[in-house]
Every structure is written in structure tokens, then in C-alpha cells.
Amino acid sequence: MALFPTYVKREMVPAKGEGNVLIDEQGKRYLDFTSGLGVCNLGHCHPRVTAALTEQASCLWHVSNLFPIPIQQRVAERLTQATGMGAAFFCNSGAEANEAAIKLVRKAAQEKRGITNPEILTFKGSFHGRTLATLTATGQEKVKTGFSPLPAGFVTIAPEMEAVREATHEQTAAVMLELVQGEGGVCPIDPTFLQELVLFCHERGLLLVVDEIQTGMGRTGTLFAAQQYGLHPDVMTVAKGLGNGLPVGAMLARAELKEHFGVGSHGTTFGGNPLVMAAANAVLEELEQESLLGQVREMGEYLCSLLQERIGEHPAVTQIRGMGLMIGIQLLQEAGPIITSCEKEGLLVLPAGPNVIRLLPPLLVTKEEVKVAVTTLAHVLTRQMSTPQVG
Ligand SMILES: Cc1ncc(COP(=O)(O)O)c(C=O)c1O
Structure with missing residues (x-):
């Protein structure tokens, strides 16, 4: 196989998707409780998303971000209205959304608080992506092995207030977390810890970055999990379910942070192009019900x-x-054999x-x-x- 062996491939070869079912090359049907790693939240080939994509594909696939893209504006409005955020930056994946968040909080810390070496606190068990910055932010050693030197500016601690207080100093710029750690074992955050953390961030001027890449887009029963915790983060990242299978991510931030991502500060070739935005717009229309x-x-x-x-x-x-x-x-044994069976x-x-x-x-x-x-x-x-x- 002319592929890097980065994944252990499963046996079944998906050939077709129909709603909540995947069909293999032999025509065998499988109930899909993976949604493609939490991506196809509306199921495979959802009619509204398929119609929006087909219409957009026959009209205009791509223009660069040097041009106004009305559908991108519409998706940004939908997301910011739903979250109370002030601005959106579109990219192609979850890791890219987190990269954008990391860049934004670093720049804001420098420009607002004069912090020269901003540090971001992250938590053990977390997962934030596979780029160099996001794997460094990730609280799991296995994703870091072999990739030194890792970028500076991240400290991973236990999700406990004592650890947060101990790790915070004058260069601490932000705290980044998942509300339910997905890759880390589906572990919801302790609401008391979250409450104390929010207060602490407020007192110390730390920005709160919530990674909703897996928990967002309806997955936890509200559009974003933050709503269930009554949480208003400074920055929120979204991807996976946003395009229902088209590669799209977004970094959303409060209006006060908008000025720190001025012209030339960040960019992307593909991010937010008309085709992916047509899918995201249809997904959001559906989830707004x-x-x-x-x-x-x-x-x-x-x-x-x-x-x-x-x-x-x-x-x-x-x-x-x-x-x-x-x-x-949670099992006492390996999950692998059960999954295969x-x-x-x-x-x-x-x-x-x-x-x-x-x-x-x-x-x-x-x-x-x-x-x-x-x-x-x-x-x-x-x-x-x-x-x-x-x-
Ligand atoms: C919480 C969280 N953040 C970030 C990512 C990275 O997203 P992507 O694989 O799209 O880069 C993932 C992917 O599983 C995730 O679950």
C-alpha cells in the first residue's frame, strides 16, 4: 500500500453511506456509531447538505479569501449569533482551528498585557491535534514521542485548581480545555472545577479557550457543550461536525479579540471556501431546529x-x-477485540x-x-x- 502506515486499517471497506448506515463493497450494511470520528453528525449524505453542496458545486467551488464570500459571512453570522462570539476565522481542520486559537491568544497577550513569552495551560488527558503546537498542547505523551524539539509555551497540568494556581505566573496567557475529553476516554469535566477555573481566569486576566471540536455541533445535546455549563469562553474552536464530512474548522472569539487578528496576521488558502461553507451553512440550518x-x-x-x-x-x-x-x-480489558467483534x-x-x-x-x-x-x-x-x- 502506497500509504504511510499511520493507521491500523479496519477490515471493512466502506463503499456507500446512507444516513446512519455504512455499506461495504459486498453490500453488507453496518450501523455506524462512529460518524467518521464524530464528523457526519447528520448521517451520511444528508439530503439538505447534499442538496446545498450539489447546488454550490455547479456554481462556484473556490475563490480565495481575497474576495468577499457571502456564504462564508452567513456561516460566520450563524456561528457567532449562536455562541455570543464576535468573530470567526475559517480553516480546514480541528488542529488548524486550535493553531489559530493559540496564535490569537499569544498575540492578544502580547498586545494587551505586554507578555513577551506567553504560556498556555492545558490538561492531562486532553487532545488538541497533531500539528507541532497542538500536539504540544495535548495532554498525552504518546502523540509527542519522537517529535522533539517541541515548541515552548505550553504547560500541561492535572485538572485541579491547586495545579492551576501553582502553574500560573505573570507570563500565563490562557487556559485551553475540552469540556468532555474525547480522545482521552470520553471524560466530562468536573463542573465545580470548571466554575472555579472560570472565576480564576477572570481574576487573573487569563483567556479561556474551549476546544469544542468533538463536543460541538450538537454532539452533546446542545449546539455547543459550553451552553450546558453556562460558559462563555473567550475563544472556541469548532471542526468535525461543522461540514458533516467536508474538511472545515473555525476559530471563534469574543469581539474584544478581533483587533488582534488584523490584516496579514493569519491566513489560509482553502479555509472557508464557498463549497465547504455551503455544507456548513446547511448543517447549521439543520441544527438550528x-x-x-x-x-x-x-x-x-x-x-x-x-x-x-x-x-x-x-x-x-x-x-x-x-x-x-x-x-x-470504560472496560477492564482492551477495547480493540470488542470493537473488531x-x-x-x-x-x-x-x-x-x-x-x-x-x-x-x-x-x-x-x-x-x-x-x-x-x-x-x-x-x-x-x-x-x-x-x-x-x-
Ligand atoms: C477535541 C479535539 N481537538 C482537536 C482535534 C483535532 O482535529 P483534526 O483531526 O481535525 O485536526 C480533535 C480530533 O479528534 C479533537 O477531538
């Missing part, structure tokens, strides 16, 4: 309670946790670290599909336990 987000909350609760009922007492399961339709099943049974699920099965079904998942998925998981787990281990 409150009934859809209500359905996410309802299905999330149903999925969690059914999991609890069917596998909560299973000896291999230690915890079922999450928010909305972002759910983690589920795939054979027609259910696609994800890992989040070595011992966690992560469920990220499409937001339009039905009760019937939830029942099928939980039954498959329960069946696979029971069979795995009763199969004698070799070696």
Missing part, C-alpha cells in the same frame, strides 16, 4: 440507560459515562484510549438503532467473556 437537539438529549439518555441496563453489571464494564450522544464505556456483527464503534469503547452515533439515530447497537454490544461482551483466553 431545537427539536433536533432535543432528540439528541433524549436519545443520549435512552442510549445511556439501555447500556446501563444491559451491560452496566457486566464484569468487564466499570463505567458508562458521557454527554448527549458522546458516550464512553462488533464490526463483524455489523456495528461500527470507536476506541478512546486502550480500554474505552466510544459511541458517537449520528445525531438522528433512532430508538430502534440504539436497541440494535446495545444488543450487539451486550452479545459481543458476553461472548468475549465466555470464550477461553488463549496463551
Whole structure:
């Protein structure tokens, strides 16, 4: 295979996507509880997004950011109105959105507070991307191995106030965090810690950057998870579900920070082009329906309670946790073999670290599909336990 072996490839070869189902080359159907790593939140080939894309594709794909792009303006307005933010910068991925956030908070710290070597605090277990800056920000050693020298200006600490207070000094510019650590095992933040952290940031003039790349776009039952915590961050990053499969990310910031990203301070060739913006606009139109987000909350609760009922007492399961339709099943054993067996049974699920099965079904998942998925998981787990281990 003429590819870098950066991924262990699965067996099934997806050939077609239909809503909440993926179909392989042999025509076998799989219930997709991965949504492509939390991307196709509206399911595969969603009619509204497909129609918007098809129309845009026959009209204009790309112009550079040197020209006004009305659809980009519209998406920026939709996102800023929904979040109370003042401005958006569009890019192509989550890591790029976080890069933009890092650049913005560094520049703001220098220009506003005279900080010459700004430092950003991040948390153990977090994941912020694979570029050099974002992997340095990430609180997981495995993504950093072999990539020294890493850029300066990041300190990773435990998510505890004592650690935050200890790590903060006059060069500290910002705190960056996920509200539910996704890649780190689907771990929701402690609301008391978050409350204290917000107050602390306010007192010390630190900017709060919330990475909503995995939690955003309806995944947790509100458009952004921050809304459920009553949180108004200074900077918010979005990607994954924003384009429902088209590569697009966004960095949103409060109006006061707009001046720090002036002409020439940041840029992108592809970011926010008409084609991806047509997809993002259609996605946002769809998610603006409150009934859809209500359905996410309802299905999330149903999925969690059914999991609890069917596998909560299973000896291999230690915890079922999450928010909305972002759910983690903590196991005492490796998640890999369970995930492979589920795939054979027609259910696609994800890992989040070595011992966690992560469920990220499409937001339009039905009760019937939830029942099928939980039954498959329960069946696979029971069979795995009763199969004698070799070696
Ligand atoms: C919370 C979070 N931040 C950033 C990223 C990086 O996004 P991308 O892979 O689009 O660069 C991810 C990807 O999984 C993520 O979950």
C-alpha cells in the first residue's frame, strides 16, 4: 500500500453511506456509531447538505479569501449569533482551528498585557491535534514521542485548581480545555472545577479557550457543550461536525479579540471556501431546529440507560459515562477485540484510549438503532467473556 502506515486499517471497506448506515463493497450494511470520528453528525449524505453542496458545486467551488464570500459571512453570522462570539476565522481542520486559537491568544497577550513569552495551560488527558503546537498542547505523551524539539509555551497540568494556581505566573496567557475529553476516554469535566477555573481566569486576566471540536455541533445535546455549563469562553474552536464530512474548522472569539487578528496576521488558502461553507451553512440550518437537539438529549439518555441496563453489571464494564450522544464505556480489558467483534456483527464503534469503547452515533439515530447497537454490544461482551483466553 502506497500509504504511510499511520493507521491500523479496519477490515471493512466502506463503499456507500446512507444516513446512519455504512455499506461495504459486498453490500453488507453496518450501523455506524462512529460518524467518521464524530464528523457526519447528520448521517451520511444528508439530503439538505447534499442538496446545498450539489447546488454550490455547479456554481462556484473556490475563490480565495481575497474576495468577499457571502456564504462564508452567513456561516460566520450563524456561528457567532449562536455562541455570543464576535468573530470567526475559517480553516480546514480541528488542529488548524486550535493553531489559530493559540496564535490569537499569544498575540492578544502580547498586545494587551505586554507578555513577551506567553504560556498556555492545558490538561492531562486532553487532545488538541497533531500539528507541532497542538500536539504540544495535548495532554498525552504518546502523540509527542519522537517529535522533539517541541515548541515552548505550553504547560500541561492535572485538572485541579491547586495545579492551576501553582502553574500560573505573570507570563500565563490562557487556559485551553475540552469540556468532555474525547480522545482521552470520553471524560466530562468536573463542573465545580470548571466554575472555579472560570472565576480564576477572570481574576487573573487569563483567556479561556474551549476546544469544542468533538463536543460541538450538537454532539452533546446542545449546539455547543459550553451552553450546558453556562460558559462563555473567550475563544472556541469548532471542526468535525461543522461540514458533516467536508474538511472545515473555525476559530471563534469574543469581539474584544478581533483587533488582534488584523490584516496579514493569519491566513489560509482553502479555509472557508464557498463549497465547504455551503455544507456548513446547511448543517447549521439543520441544527438550528431545537427539536433536533432535543432528540439528541433524549436519545443520549435512552442510549445511556439501555447500556446501563444491559451491560452496566457486566464484569468487564466499570463505567458508562458521557454527554448527549458522546458516550464512553470504560472496560477492564482492551477495547480493540470488542470493537473488531462488533464490526463483524455489523456495528461500527470507536476506541478512546486502550480500554474505552466510544459511541458517537449520528445525531438522528433512532430508538430502534440504539436497541440494535446495545444488543450487539451486550452479545459481543458476553461472548468475549465466555470464550477461553488463549496463551
Ligand atoms: C477535541 C479535539 N481537538 C482537536 C482535534 C483535532 O482535529 P483534526 O483531526 O481535525 O485536526 C480533535 C480530533 O479528534 C479533537 O477531538
